[in-house]
Amino acid sequence: MFKTIKAQIIFSIVFSVICIITTAILIAYQKIDIEENSKTGEIIKGKDVKGIDLNGTYNQNDLEIEEKSVSLAKREIRYFQISGLKNKNIENKINKEIEETALNCYKDKIKNIDEVVNIQVSMWEAGNFANTISFEMSYYAKIDNNEDDFYQGVLGLNYDLNTGEKITIDKIFTSDTPIENVLRNSAYYSLIKNNAKENLAGNLTISDYGNIEDRIAEIIHKYKSGKIKEFYYTPKDISIIIDDEIINVNMEEYSEYIAIYNRYISEESLYENNDIGMKKIYTLSKRNNNLFYYQNYQKENNYFVDITIDFQSASTDYFAKEIVDKKIIQIENEIEKIKQKTLENTNEFYVMNYYIIIYTGEESSLNETLTSYHEIGNTYEMTVHDFEENIEPIIIKYNRQQEIGNSANYIYDFSDMLKLEPQSVTEYYNPNTGEKIVL
Amino acid sequence: MQNTKVIKVLLIIIMILIVIACIVAYICFTSDITIIETKREEILFSKNNYPRVDGITATLPLAEAFEANFTGNNIDTIDIEYSNEEDLYTGLINGNTDLILSKYPSEEQRNLVKENNIEIEIVPIVKEAFVFFVNKENPIENLTLDQIKNIYSGNIINWKDIGGEDCGIIAYQKPEDSYSQSGMIELVMKNTKMMKPKTKTISQNTIDIIDVIPEYNNEKNAIGYAYYYYATTMYTQNTIKLLSIDGIKPTYENIQTGLYNLQTQYYAIIRKDENENSNVRKLLNAMTSKIGQNIAKEAGYVQNY
Numbered sequence: 001m002f003k004t005i006k007a008q009i010i011f012s013i014v015f016s017v018i019c020i021i022t023t024a025i026l027i028a029y030q031k032i033d034i035e036e037n038s039k040t041g042e043i044i045k046g047k048d049v050k051g052i053d054l055n056g057t058y059n060q061n062d063l064e065i066e067e068k069s070v071s072l073a074k075r076e077i078r079y080f081q082i083s084g085l086k087n088k089n090i091e092n093k094i095n096k097e098i099e100e101t102a103l104n105c106y107k108d109k110i111k112n113i114d115e116v117v118n119i120q121v122s123m124w125e126a127g128n129f130a131n132t133i134s135f136e137m138s139y140y141a142k143i144d145n146n147e148d149d150f151y152q153g154v155l156g157l158n159y160d161l162n163t164g165e166k167i168t169i170d171k172i173f174t175s176d177t178p179i180e181n182v183l184r185n186s187a188y189y190s191l192i193k194n195n196a197k198e199n200l201a202g203n204l205t206i207s208d209y210g211n212i213e214d215r216i217a218e219i220i221h222k223y224k225s226g227k228i229k230e231f232y233y234t235p236k237d238i239s240i241i242i243d244d245e246i247i248n249v250n251m252e253e254y255s256e257y258i259a260i261y262n263r264y265i266s267e268e269s270l271y272e273n274n275d276i277g278m279k280k281i282y283t284l285s286k287r288n289n290n291l292f293y294y295q296n297y298q299k300e301n302n303y304f305v306d307i308t309i310d311f312q313s314a315s316t317d318y319f320a321k322e323i324v325d326k327k328i329i330q331i332e333n334e335i336e337k338i339k340q341k342t343l344e345n346t347n348e349f350y351v352m353n354y355y356i357i358i359y360t361g362e363e364s365s366l367n368e369t370l371t372s373y374h375e376i377g378n379t380y381e382m383t384v385h386d387f388e389e390n391i392e393p394i395i396i397k398y399n400r401q402q403e404i405g406n407s408a409n410y411i412y413d414f415s416d417m418l419k420l421e422p423q424s425v426t427e428y429y430n431p432n433t434g435e436k437i438v439l
Numbered sequence: 440m441q442n443t444k445v446i447k448v449l450l451i452i453i454m455i456l457i458v459i460a461c462i463v464a465y466i467c468f469t470s471d472i473t474i475i476e477t478k479r480e481e482i483l484f485s486k487n488n489y490p491r492v493d494g495i496t497a498t499l500p501l502a503e504a505f506e507a508n509f510t511g512n513n514i515d516t517i518d519i520e521y522s523n524e525e526d527l528y529t530g531l532i533n534g535n536t537d538l539i540l541s542k543y544p545s546e547e548q549r550n551l552v553k554e555n556n557i558e559i560e561i562v563p564i565v566k567e568a569f570v571f572f573v574n575k576e577n578p579i580e581n582l583t584l585d586q587i588k589n590i591y592s593g594n595i596i597n598w599k600d601i602g603g604e605d606c607g608i609i610a611y612q613k614p615e616d617s618y619s620q621s622g623m624i625e626l627v628m629k630n631t632k633m634m635k636p637k638t639k640t641i642s643q644n645t646i647d648i649i650d651v652i653p654e655y656n657n658e659k660n661a662i663g664y665a666y667y668y669y670a671t672t673m674y675t676q677n678t679i680k681l682l683s684i685d686g687i688k689p690t691y692e693n694i695q696t697g698l699y700n701l702q703t704q705y706y707a708i709i710r711k712d713e714n715e716n717s718n719v720r721k722l723l724n725a726m727t728s729k730i731g732q733n734i735a736k737e738a739g740y741v742q743n744y
Contacts, residue, residue: 005443005446008446008447008450009446009450012450012453012454015454015457016453016454016457019457019458019461020457020461022461023461023462023464023465026465027464027465178675178677178678179675180672180673180674180675181657181674181675181678184654184673184674185654185656188654189641189651189654192641192649192651193641193649196647196649198647204647204648204649205649206649206651209614209615209616209617210614210615210616210617210618210620211524211617212614212617213613213614213617213618213619213669214495214496214497214617214618215496216673217496217497217499217669217672217673218496218499220672220673221499221500221672224672225503225514225515226515227515227518
C-alpha cells in the first residue's frame with residue numbers, strides 16, 4: 001500500500017500521532033471520571049439484581065430440614081441437617097459446615113469447658129427460600145448456678161444452594177444500595193429499641209441515648225472494614241449481629257435494595273422433589289409449612305386457597321382423626337370443583353379460606369371429655385379484577401402483619417369489600433360414641 | 440534495497456514501541472493514581488510495643504489506620520476497643536492508656552488529671568468541621584449562619600423564606616448529649632435556644648411504644664447536621680449535599696485552610712512526663728508527620744499539618 005519510503009514514514013508519523021492523541025484523550029477522560037467519583041466518595045454503580053416486587057410472590061425451597069442432637073460432656077448441641085438437593089456434594093458440604101460450626105461455635109468465648117456448668121447450642125431456621133437458606137445459631141452457657149452469670153452468642157449461617165458457598169452480607173443488597181443510609185437508620189431504631197427500658201412510672205425510656213450516634217459510627221465503620229460477618233435473614237428482615245447486639249433491617253422499608261429474593265434464582269430446579277416447600281407466598285411474609293396437621297395453600301390465576309387444620313390430639317384419638325380425614329377429602333373435592341368452574345369461566349375468581357381446629361379434651365362445664373370441632377372461614381366468588389384490585393391487597397397485608405413464629409389462623413376478613421363475613425361453626429362430640437352434644 | 444528493508448523494520452519497531460508506550464502510559468495514569476499517591480506506610484512498631492491508644496468513637500477509624508500503618512499490619516486485623524468516654528482519662532492516670540485520641544478535654548477532665556498530679560500534653564492531630572446537609576435534589580446550596588439559627592430555633596419553617604421551594608422544612612436534630620448535638624449547641628447555636636425536636640413514635644414490641652427523636656431520613660425538604668467525618672462516612676454521599684455556610688463550602692481544602700470556620704480538632708493527649716525517646720512520643724511524632732497526616736487523610740480525616 002505504501003510503496004515509497006516517504007509514504008511509509010508519513011504513515012508511521014500519522015499512526016504514532018493518532019496513538020498518542022487517543023491515549024491522551026482516554027487518560028483525560030478517565031481522570032475526570034476518577035475525580036468525579038472521588039468527589040462523591042464512591043463509585044456509582046447500577047443495580048445488579050432486582051429488588052423485592054411488593055406485589056410479587058416467592059417459593060420456599062424444596063428442602064427437608066432435620067434436627068440432630070448431640071450430647072457430649074456438659075454440652076447439649078442441637079443443629080440442622082438439610083436434604084433434598086440434587087447436588088449431593090453441595091448438600092454434604094453445607095451439612096458438614098453446619099455440624100462443625102455447631103460443635104465449635106462457643107469455643108472463641110469459652111476456652112475451657114470447666115469454666116461453665118453446661119453449654120446449650122441450638123438453631124432456628126430463619127429463611128429457606130429463593131435457593132438460599134439462612135439459620136440463626138445460638139449458644140448459652142451457664143458459668144455457675146447463678147442465672148446472672150453466663151456466656152451467650154449468636155451467629156448466622158447463610159448459604160447459596162446453587163454453589164454451597166456462604167452468602168456474604170453485601171450480597172443481600174443490590175449493588176446500588178445507599179448502604180450507609182440503610183445501616184444508619186436501621187441501627188438507630190434498633191439500638192433505641194434494644195436499650196429502651198421501663199422506668200418506675202411504667203414508661204419506656206432510653207438509656208445511652210447520647211452514645212447512639214457513636215455506636216452507629218462504629219457499626220458503619222465495621223461494615224466498611226468488612227468486619228461484619230454474622231447475620232441471618234427471614235423473608236421479612238435482616239438481623240445483623242454486632243457485639244452481642246442485633247441490628248434489624250426491615251426489608252419492606254428498603255425493598256428496592258433487597259437482592260436476596262432474586263440473586264440466586266436459577267432456571268433449573270436444584271431439588272430432587274418439587275412439592276416440599278410452599279409456593280407463591282407473598283413477598284415479605286413468612287409461612288411455616290410444618291406447624292399444622294394439614295395446610296393447603298395455593299395461589300393460581302383463578303383461585304386462591306388458604307386452609308389450615310390444627311389437630312394435635314393423641315394418636316389414639318381415632319374419632320377426631322376420622323373427622324379430620326373426612327374433612328380433608330371434602331376440602332380437596334371442593335377445590336377440584338372450583339378448578340372445574342374456573343376452567344369454564346376464566347373471568348371468575350374463587351377464594352377458599354378456612355381455619356379448622358379439632359381438639360379432644362375435658363369440657364369443664366360438663367366435666368366430660370369431648371371432641372370439639374371449630375371451623376371459621378368461607379368461600380368467596382368474585383371477578384379476577386376484583387380479586388386483584390380489592391381482595392389481594394387485604395390478603396397481602398394480613399400475611400405481612402403476621403409475626404414470625406406465631407401460628408396465625410390466616411382467616412381474612414373481606415367484609416368491607418364483599419359484605420360477606422367469615423362464617424363460624426362450633427360442634428361438640430362424644431369421642432367414644434360419636435354422638436353430637438349440644439351445650 | 441537493504442537500506443529500505445532496514446528502514447521498514449525500524450518503522451515497524453518504532454510503531455510497536457509507541458503502541459506499547461501508549462498502553463503503559465494509559466495504565467499508569469489511570470489505574471491507581473490515588474493509590475500511588477496515598478499508600479505510604481512506615482513500620483515503626485511491632486504489635487507488642489505499639490502504645491495503648493484510647494479515645495472517642497469518632498477517632499476510632501483514625502486510631503486503627505495509624506496502628507495498621509505504623510505496625511505494618513492489615514487494617515482488617517486491627518480491632519481496637521475503646522473504653523467509655525467517662526473512663527478515658529482514668530486510663531491515662533492509672534497507666535492503662537498511653538495516648539488518647541479525642542476532642543479537647545473538658546474542664547471536668549482537665550480537673551481530674553490535675554487532681555491526680557498529672558500534667559498532660561495536648562497536640563492537635565486532625566481538623567474536624569461541623570456541617571449541614573440536605574437532599575441532593577434540594578435547590579438550596581448555601582445558608583447563612585443566621586438562617587441556620589433561625590431554622591433550628593423555629594423562626595424559619597419554610598424553604599421559600601430562604602430562597603428554596605415552597606415546602607416546610609424538616610429540621611432533623613440529634614439526641615440530647617450526642618456528640619453532634621453538643622457540637623450544634625457549642626459551635627452554631629451558642630446562646631440561641633433550639634426548638635424542641637419533633638418526635639416519632641416507634642413500637643418496641645406489639646404493646647410498648649416510645650417517642651424518639653427521628654433519625655435523618657433525607658426527604659427532599661429535610662436538613663440535618665453532623666461533624667464532617669460522620670457526615671462523609673455515615674451518610675451515602677451521592678444522596679446528600681453539604682451546604683455552604685456564609686458562602687463557604689465545607690470542602691476538604693476549605694476545612695484544612697480554615698476558610699470554613701465551623702470547626703474544631705481531634706487531639707492526641709499524652710502524659711507530659713513521657714520520655715523523649717519513649718514509644719508514645721515516637722507515635723505522637725509519627726501522627727503529626729507527613730506520613731501520619733497522609734494516613735489520616737486516607738482514613739477520611741482532614742489533615743492538620
